[in-house]
Amino acid sequence: MVSSGLRKVTVTRYIAPLREGGSLPAMADADDGFTYVVKFRGAGHGVKALIAELLGGEVARRLGLKVPEIVYVELDEAFGRTEGDEEIQDLLKGSQGLNLGLHFLSGAINFDPVAVEVSPVLASRIVWLDAFITNIDRTFRNTNMLWWHKELWLIDHGAAFYFHHSWGNWEKQALSPFPYIKDHVLLGQASELERADRECREVLTDGVLREMVALIPDVWLQWEQTEDSPEQLREVYFRFLQRRRDHSGIFLNEAKHARDAVI
Template sequence: MENLQLRTINVTRYIAPLREGGSLPALAEADDDFKYVLKFKGAGHGVKALIAELIGGEIARTLGLPVPELVFANLDEAFGRTEADEEIQDLLKGSQGLNLALHFLSGAINFDPVVTDVEAKLASQIVWLDSFITNVDRTFKNTNMLIWHKELWLIDHGACLYFHHSFTNWESHAMSPFALIKDHVLLPQASLIEEVNREFKAILTEEKLRAIVELIPDIWLQWEETEQSAEELRDIYLKFLKTRLHNSEIFIKEAQNARATFI
C-alpha cells in the first residue's frame, strides 16, 4: 500500500492576511522558519475547503503537476490574542488546532494568460485535472496559478469536490460532465485531452487515490450534519474519485465540446 505523509508544522507568527480569496487565508511563519499560506478551518466553508485543498493538491502532485508543498499546520490556542482586527481574531479563535498550509512561493507573480503562453500538453493536463476534481476556480477572472522561477504552479484547490457541501447523491455528481469547464482559462490551448486522459488514468491507481484520501485527518471528518464515521466519509470520497475516473469520457467529451466553441 502507498504511504503518503504530510509534514506537520506549528505556526509561530501571523504576518498578514491575504485578502484576494474569499476565505481570508494568511501569510504566516512556522517553527521550521519557512513562510506559508495558511488556510483556516474556521473560514467560510470550514474543514471541507481544507479537505478539497488537500485532495485536489495531492492529486495534482501525483500527476506530476507543480504544486507548492502542503503541510498540516497547528494553531495554538493562544494564537491571535494580540490581533487588533476583530474579524481576523475570530477566524484565529475558530481555527485552533489542525489547519492546512501551502509553502509560500516568495516572489511569485499571478499567471496572466495574455502574457504567458501555455503549451498544449500542460494546458490539457490542467484542464483534465480540473474536470476530474470538479474545480470551478481556474477562470480568466481568478486563474489560481502562479509563475515562479519561470514555471507555472497550481494553487488553491479549496473550491473543488463541491459535491461534499451537500453530500447527497455523490454518484450523480461523480458521473456529471462538469459543464463549468467552459470557463477554464486554459481550455483554448487544451488540444491533447484524450492523450492526457490515457496517461493520467494509468497513473491514478486505486492504491494512489486511497493513499491521498487516507491523508484526511479524523478531526476534519466530524461533521455535525451526518452521523457517518470518518472512515465512512473517506470511503465516499474514494468511491467518488474512482467512479469519476472510470467514467472520464463523460467529462472529457464535455471539455472537448466546450473547447470546440472557441475554435
C-alpha cells in the same frame, strides 16, 4: 489520526491576511523557519475547503503538476489573542487545532494567459485535472496559477469537490460532465485532451487514490450533519474519485465540446 504523508508545522507568527481570498487565508511563519499561506478551518466552508485543497493539490502533484508543498498547520490555543482586527481574531479563535498550509512562493507572480504561452500537453493535463476534481476556480477572472522560477504552479483548490457541501447523491454527482469547464482559462490551448485522459487515468490507480484520501485527518471528518465515521467519509471520497476516473469519458467529452466552441 493524521497520516504521516505530510509534514506538520506549528504557526509561530501571523504576518498578514490575504484579503483577495474570500475565506481570508493568511501568510504566517512556522516553527520550521518557512513561510506558508495558511487556510483556516474556521473560515467560509470550514474543513471541507481544507479537504478540497488537500485532495486537489495531491491529485495535481500525482499528475506531475507543480503545486506548493502542502503541510498540516497547528494553531495553538493562545495564538491570535493580541490580534487587533476582530474579524481576524474570531477567525483564529475558530481555527484552533489543525489547519492547512501551502509553502509561500516568494517572488511568484500571478499567471498572465496573454503573456505566457502554455504547452498543449500541460494545458490539457491541467484542464483534465480541474474537470476531474470539479474545480470551478481556474478562469480568466481568477486563474489560481502562479509563475515562479519560469514554471507554472497551481494553487487554491478549495472550491473543488463541491459535491461534499450537499453530500447527498454523490454517486450521481460523480458522473457530472462538469459544464463549468467551458470557462477554464487554458481550455483553448488544451489540444491534447485524449492524451491527458489516457495518461492521467494510468497514474490514478486505486492504490494512489486510497493513499490520498488517507491523508484527510479524522478531525476534519467529524461533521455535525452526518453520523458517518471518518472511515466511512473517506470511503465516499475514494469511491467518488474512483467512479469519476472510471467514467472520465463523460467530462472529457464535455471539455472537448466546450473547446470546439471557443476555438
